[in-house]
Amino acid sequence: MRSIGWQELLVILGLLVVFLLARRTPELFRWLGVQIRSLLGQLRWIYHSLGGTPEQERSAEVEVGRQLAARFLAQAPPTPDPDLQSRVRQVAARLAAHVPGRQFIVQVVEAPSVNAYALPGGYVFLSRALVDGLENAEDELAFLIAHEMGHVVRGHPTEKVFLDTLLGAVRSGQLLAQLVSLGHSREQELEADEFALELLVKAGFRSEAGLDLMDRLAISEHARSPLESYWSTHPSLAERRQHLRRVLQRAKSNHA
Structure with a gap:
């Protein structure tokens, strides 16, 4: 039988200490359960993403x-405005009808910043302040x-x-701040x-x-605008407007 090395012994002792502490503190035990379950879910996702079937992924x-x-x-939390949520869902459903093989859940939320957030699996959140800034x-x-x-x-x-999962950067208490600060690359936007x-x-x-939307903000970019902080996390307005005009011309010609 192979003898246990000192590194393995330290790991076993550490797990034993954590287990004993968890049994004495129910809150810690529940916290450990949540962390382990979340970690296992993320590891399973990584496994399927790397080697699973498209359905598993x-x-x-x-x-x-x-x-x-x-x-x-x-x-x-979701904005407590049923009419607004219904209007957003109707617009989202009309769009989603033209995205085969995908389901989306779109909600307006009471976020502190003027922004929109996309999560894996089709979850999309718009801050109330962002929606209120639209004309x-x-x-x-x-x-x-x-x-x-x-x-x-x-x-x-x-x-x-x-x-972020591989780097251990996703923390439950920091998720909202991370989604705002990390953003997407210029190419992704x-x-x-x-x-x-x-x-x-x-x-x-x-x-x-x-x-x-971009033209209106460009005209008033030196003035206060409720959408200013949203666009500040994205590529320059001039670049996006130029790119959109090219895409718009191509899209119209393809669907003429």
């Missing part, structure tokens, strides 16, 4: 997204939702959470813009809504 992505969404909503409500709302859907479909939140414009055309919304 999608199922694991949805499960991780569900866990992250629950943690997110604990920090930014042409339905079409501009559709653009913002379609943009976040683009992140989900292109796998941007999955990539981000995947790397432009890719999501392109997806959004093409989706607006398919769903019958005003395809110029994204451009209108």
